[in-house]
Amino acid sequence: MTTSAEQALWQPSAERIAAASITHFAHAAEQRWKRTLPDFAALHAWSINETEEFWTSVWDFGEVIGERGNTVLADGDRMPGAKWFPEARLNFARNLLRSRDDHDALVFWGEDKVKNRMSHGELYREVARFAAAMREMGVVAGDRVAAYMPNMPETVIAMLAAASIGAIFTSASPDFGLQGVVDRFGQTEPKLLIAADGYFYNGKIVDSLGKLAEIVGRLPSLQRVVVVPYVHKAHELKAIRHARMYADFVAPHHDETEIEFAALPFDHPLYVMYSSGTTGVPKCIVHCAGGALLQHIKEHRLHADVRPGDRLFYFTTCGWMMWNWLVSGLAAGATLLLYDGSPFIGKGTILFDYAEAESMTHFGTSAKFIDAIAKIDLKPREEYKLDALRAMMSTGSPLAPEGFEYVYREIKADLQLSSISGGTDIISCFVLGCPVLPVWRGEIQCKGLGMAVEVFDEQGRPVVGEKGELVCTRPFPVMPIGFWGDPDGSRYRAAYFERFDNIWCHGDFCEVTEHGGLIIYGRSDATLNPGGVRIGTAEIYRQVEKLEQVLESIVIGQDWAGDVRVVLFVKLRDGVALDDELLGRIRKTIRDNTTPRHVPAKILQVADIPRTKSGKIVELAVRNVVHGQAVKNVEALANPEALEHFANRPELQA
Numbered sequence: 001m002t003t004s005a006e007q008a009l010w011q012p013s014a015e016r017i018a019a020a021s022i023t024h025f026a027h028a029a030e031q032r033w034k035r036t037l038p039d040f041a042a043l044h045a046w047s048i049n050e051t052e053e054f055w056t057s058v059w060d061f062g063e064v065i066g067e068r069g070n071t072v073l074a075d076g077d078r079m080p081g082a083k084w085f086p087e088a089r090l091n092f093a094r095n096l097l098r099s100r101d102d103h104d105a106l107v108f109w110g111e112d113k114v115k116n117r118m119s120h121g122e123l124y125r126e127v128a129r130f131a132a133a134m135r136e137m138g139v140v141a142g143d144r145v146a147a148y149m150p151n152m153p154e155t156v157i158a159m160l161a162a163a164s165i166g167a168i169f170t171s172a173s174p175d176f177g178l179q180g181v182v183d184r185f186g187q188t189e190p191k192l193l194i195a196a197d198g199y200f201y202n203g204k205i206v207d208s209l210g211k212l213a214e215i216v217g218r219l220p221s222l223q224r225v226v227v228v229p230y231v232h233k234a235h236e237l238k239a240i241r242h243a244r245m246y247a248d249f250v251a252p253h254h255d256e257t258e259i260e261f262a263a264l265p266f267d268h269p270l271y272v273m274y275s276s277g278t279t280g281v282p283k284c285i286v287h288c289a290g291g292a293l294l295q296h297i298k299e300h301r302l303h304a305d306v307r308p309g310d311r312l313f314y315f316t317t318c319g320w321m322m323w324n325w326l327v328s329g330l331a332a333g334a335t336l337l338l339y340d341g342s343p344f345i346g347k348g349t350i351l352f353d354y355a356e357a358e359s360m361t362h363f364g365t366s367a368k369f370i371d372a373i374a375k376i377d378l379k380p381r382e383e384y385k386l387d388a389l390r391a392m393m394s395t396g397s398p399l400a401p402e403g404f405e406y407v408y409r410e411i412k413a414d415l416q417l418s419s420i421s422g423g424t425d426i427i428s429c430f431v432l433g434c435p436v437l438p439v440w441r442g443e444i445q446c447k448g449l450g451m452a453v454e455v456f457d458e459q460g461r462p463v464v465g466e467k468g469e470l471v472c473t474r475p476f477p478v479m480p481i482g483f484w485g486d487p488d489g490s491r492y493r494a495a496y497f498e499r500f501d502n503i504w505c506h507g508d509f510c511e512v513t514e515h516g517g518l519i520i521y522g523r524s525d526a527t528l529n530p531g532g533v534r535i536g537t538a539e540i541y542r543q544v545e546k547l548e549q550v551l552e553s554i555v556i557g558q559d560w561a562g563d564v565r566v567v568l569f570v571k572l573r574d575g576v577a578l579d580d581e582l583l584g585r586i587r588k589t590i591r592d593n594t595t596p597r598h599v600p601a602k603i604l605q606v607a608d609i610p611r612t613k614s615g616k617i618v619e620l621a622v623r624n625v626v627h628g629q630a631v632k633n634v635e636a637l638a639n640p641e642a643l644e645h646f647a648n649r650p651e652l653q654a
Helices: 014-019 022-033 040-049 051-061 093-094 120-136 153-165 178-186 208-218 246-253 289-303 320-334 349-355 369-376 401-412 490-496 536-542 581-592 617-624 639-644
Strands: 104-109 114-119 144-148 168-172 192-196 198-203 204-209 225-228 242-243 271-274 285-290 312-315 337-340 364-366 391-395 416-419 422-424 427-434 453-456 467-472 504-512 519-523 550-560 563-572 603-605
Touching: 014 022, 022 040, 022 051, 022 289, 040 051, 051 289, 093 153, 093 289, 093 320, 104 120, 104 153, 104 178, 120 153, 120 246, 144 153, 144 178, 144 519, 153 168, 153 192, 153 320, 168 178, 178 208, 178 246, 178 285, 192 208, 204 225, 208 225, 208 349, 225 246, 225 285, 271 289, 271 320, 285 289, 289 320, 289 427, 312 349, 320 337, 337 349, 349 364, 364 369, 369 391, 369 401, 391 401, 401 416, 427 467, 453 504, 467 519, 490 504, 519 536, 536 550, 536 563, 536 581, 581 603, 617 639
Parallel strands: 104 337, 144 168, 144 192, 168 271, 192 225, 225 242, 312 337, 312 364, 364 391, 391 416, 563 603
Antiparallel strands: 104 114, 198 204, 271 285, 422 427, 453 467, 467 504, 504 519, 550 563
């Protein structure tokens, strides 16, 4: 079964297909390797069956700066354990700083308070200065450099400077609480920390210096703290150990104009990313420079059709992997459009103000944002000139079919809408968009090139048109090196390889459709099992959130009477009560569009729904609260106080 309509919502024109980078890539591959690749299905099959040819082509098509070596893949039958480009030498930052011209490299909006831009030449020089200052203080390859920063140019500069040396970059957004930051950076022990003095959110100034002093006091590994002025004019740094202002840190190197790029192995560590941490201290996932570079080049240039001169935007914080994904757009020759703050400042239209003002070509956001602007009946196509916009991307949670329809009806009709899915675990996507394929209602367009994605049933057999586990059956270059502090790799193997031997099991409950696309139904660990039947949470959200009275919902399985019963919590519009009529409408909508097993046994109203810093609702945390179990890491939540709405509910005791 699929949820697609008979007619595609969007079909690329012949001119658009001809102009797409993926078309040029396929033609080059046909000639080079003597292959016949008439369509995307053939291209994908080649990319996983002839994986060495494919990734060599990605390296060359992306014009990677570095020495590739003769070996593409060693121990390719081992997962984990495969080694990609073992003879290669490259530098990640060098590949992102390939231009030094006067065109925009970065444009930054800090809500409606701050606007600035930086050319490629200016970015290169700023990275040169910051890298020289880091080298002078003793930062070397393998050291950790941490950022407690908004999504602003100085964060990009610090990352590129660290990568130029071979230091490992790790970041958290400034809305993380004290314990959340210490839980992350305390494990990785950074030598240098860069932090802003505060940030803007919903028109207000949030000061960070007090919290920064406490954080620094609990990170004994730090030798230098660099403070970026953003929201304040005057600064008192005496309470912050090892602190200097950004300008003072780089001042001795003002005349530095060249960067000394370290030539490093393909698998040299680049980033430490963190799992959400809602079930304990966050896992520290280590990603390598070569893998991140190749995978992001592939996703930007082939799947998103990012071309030199395009203007790439993703609404993200520095605590979400989409920030790292966005920054890699420099390697494709794109201008990065950075934004920090609330997406609903003012009239709730600031991101579309940005899109129009900066001729945005790629608009990246979350499914929750699309749902929210649909709920307030925003009609950007009537108010904004979006001629430059070619693609819109959505991730963070599954995009409902109604969200697809809203985008084409109210934002732009001629648009590649790419619902994408992957995660921090691979700092990229397993399934995503394609500029030469149609968009079907409610479906992710395709599997990623080079990614041997399948959906397995309970017996480990690949299935189409049935729900199951998202797996990847062959190695790929952006598999993590491992987890920080996991010397024997046991935690890493347990996370992804215990379910099916020698196969990556990602933990998503999903389905391959008749079009070769995918539908994600939610996380496997949040899947509901009433009567032993597996139900994806997204199946229920898609129906409930159609109702105009419902702003948001969260559903869990409650252990009850030797089975599991489905419990739905709804956050309603102001002034709306959960009366018998609305209860009946919710139940009928779910029953009519799914099955009787999907209908919740209990439906309760709550004032708020807890979510992570990157905006994902946390079913497992709510389930723990309902069952009287501790939530191990409330610091991972943006609004931990929301958990109180789910505790000791008398309605759940009967």
